[in-house]
Amino acid sequence: MSQKSSNAGPNHGRRKFLQVSGLGLAATAGTGIMTSKALAKVKTNARVVIIGAGAAGLDAANRLSRELDGAQITIIDSRVEHIYQPGLTLVATGLWKASKVMDENARYMPDGIDWIQARVIEFDPETNSVLTDTGQRVAYDYLMVTTGLQVNYSGVEGMSPELIGQMGIGCVYDNPNHATRTWNMIDQFTDVGGVGLFTRPRGPVKCAGAPLKVTMLSEDLLERKGNRDKAQLFYTPPAKGLFSQPEINEFLKEELPSRGISLLWDHPLVGIEPELKRATFETPEGNQTLDYDFIHVVPPMQAPDPLANSPLSWKTGRFAAGGWMEVDQHTLQHPRFQNVFGSGDCVGTPVGKTAASVKAQVPVAVANMVSSIADRELSARYNGYTSCPLVTRKGQALLVEFDYDLKMVPSFPFVxxxxxxxxxxxxKDRMLHAAYNAMLRGRV
Amino acid sequence: MAFSIVGILAVLLEAFRPLIPLIVAVVVADIALLAYTVSKGQFAHAKARRLSLWAGAAFMVGAFLVGPSLTQVTFGSFLSITDWVMLGAMSVGVGIAGFVLTLPMTSLIKF
Structure with missing residues (x-):
């Protein structure tokens, strides 16, 4: 694998110019004359390209457009709709209408940036460019990768997105349509009862609390409908843990069984037979099958193929299998292509893949990219902060916040x-959506 | 996660964004009334303060009572003292807002 410094590439002169102008400004700021952040814009003519207009991409676009003066900022994403993904568990369990999580990317695009409505199909960091599915090659001086991730339905044999909402199959991930169809299945299941299987795949997934929330909210719904006795519920983790944070893991190991939810350890789902309503799990004792009336399928997840297959992905180690983007876990800078930064679901870091992680990561990635442009040291550090309002029942939740060390870092010490x-x-119900929207505008 | 004043205001702005035209209309009307009552030398007289205190208290009690239902639940979901204290604190905030918003109106009432 080639090594690349931030000064390499076709635009060495351009980058040098902007570094020098950035240095001048930084020096001025250092005198104390410029104390306002608004005045501390870095002058540059750099071409900054952001891949992906999800939560991380929009947040980065807004922050970069405020912190850079003169930069040519481009964001590439074909999606026009914006989905408030943290709300999908509430849609899938009948607590929110799907319309509540629908939005438009255009509402959050900052003025003065170019939006190329296309999909990136190739990353070429050797030539500082990306290729879109419309055949356009876009060159950059600095790249922010915020592609999000890809749900691999084919990772479960017999599964496809079209099955969601049919034959007792649900899957909360990806979009409000899936969540709504999942709700149709959960609503039916909680009316008539039967065997409910709630799965969790191997490897990192976005919002690792979502499979647990769907499980507990389904149990709660059975209770509220007076049908709890009619159903047997099973949660099937792929190993012998339920949650990465140890104390919350212990809490869940008591909470789920106390509510009659059986734990089937080492049961990653590998296949389903929709017609037979039968699921296959790869256990240490060999493949085992279970019949179900409802199954919540959580397919394996990975970085989007173009990113996973590019030089930007991890090539060795625990994140290589999912093709996650290689970044320094604290600076969020790519270690080999130093003009490339990443944040959001696509990066391979030990903790993350929540909207709360995005909220903590993007300011770091942006600050370090701006520092890089200004030829300053990268001083911003991501500590692994992530958060999950772990909803246990309608009206009740745990506010779980922790960092890379898996230590709790509560924002509200009294909770x-x-x-x-x-x-x-x-x-979760009233405020976090507003906080998320503020984040998209780069304000929190 | 650290909080900043700008961040909190940004979140509140997003939370109330659909109601901004209404909020702006109320605030503008309130400022106009404030200016009028100040110019007449009758702003926040004793009777007005007393009436607004009652209005604020009504807002506070109302917020306390409807707070849980605004989150689709009942008081039955309250499990800890923290929940009651938080609801109480939010209701006090609503009560103070009620007091401040009604004061220019109650000041119109003659001594």
Whole structure:
């Protein structure tokens, strides 16, 4: 694999110019004359390209457009709709209407940036360019990769997205349509009962709390409908843990069985037979099959193919299998292509893949990209912050926040993160969507 | 996660974005009333303050009672003292807003 410094590439002179102008500004700021962040814009004529207009991409676009003066910023994404993905579990369990999570990317695009409505099919960091599915090659001086991830339905034999909402199959991920169809299945299941299987694949997934929330909210719904006795529920983790944070893992290991949800350890789902309503799990004792009336399928996830197949992905180590983007876990800079930064679901870091992670990662990635442009040291650090309002029932949740060390880092010291409260539910139901939208505008 | 004033205001702005035209109309009307009552020398007289205190208290009690239902649940979902304290604190905030918003109106009432 080739090594590449930030000064390499076809636009060495251009980058040098902007570094020098950035240095001048940084020096001025250093005198204390310029104390306002608004005045501390870095002058540059750099071409900055952002791949992906999801949460991380829009947040980065807004921040970069505010922090850079003169940069030519381009964002590439074919999607016009914006989905508030943290709300999908609530849609899938009948607590929110699907319309509540639908939005438009255009509402959050900052003025003065170019939006290429296309999909990137090739990353070429050797020549500092990307290729779109419309055949356009876009050159950059600095690249922010925020592609999100790809749900691999084919990773479960017999599964396809078209099956969601039929024959007892649900899957909360990807879009409101899937969530709505999942709700149709959960609504039916909680009316008539039967065997409910709630799965979780191997490897990182976005919002790792979502499979647990769907499980607990389905159980709660059975209870509220008075049909709890009619159903047997099973949660099938791929190993012997439920959650990466140890104390919350212990909490869940008590909570689920206390509600009659059986835990089938080492049961990653590998196949389904929709017509027979039968699921196959790869266990240490060999493949085992279970019949179901409802199954919540969580397929394996990976970085989008163009990113996974590019020189930007991890080539060795625990993140190589999913093709996740290689970044320094603290600076979010690519270690080999130093004009490339990443944030959001696509990066291979030990903790992440939540909207809360995006909220913590993007300011770091942007600050470090701006520092790189200004030829300053990369001083911003991502500590692995992530958060999950772990909804246990309608109206109750745990506010779980932790970092790379898996230590709890509560934002509200008066809220015990190990106890169920109404307050985190209130945040989830009424406030976090607003916080998310503010994040898209780069304001939190 | 650290909080900033700008961040909190940005979140509140997003939370109330659909209601911004209404909020702006109320605030403008309130400022106009404030200016009028100040110019007449009758802003926040004792009777007005007393009436607005009652209005603020009504807002506070109302917010306390409807708070859980705004989140699709009942008081039955309250599991800890934290929940009650948070609802109480939010209701006090609504009460203070009610007091401040009604004060220019109640100041119109003659001494």
């Amino acid at each position: 015990n993160p190990y106890e169920k409260h109404w307050f985190p539910w209130m945040l």
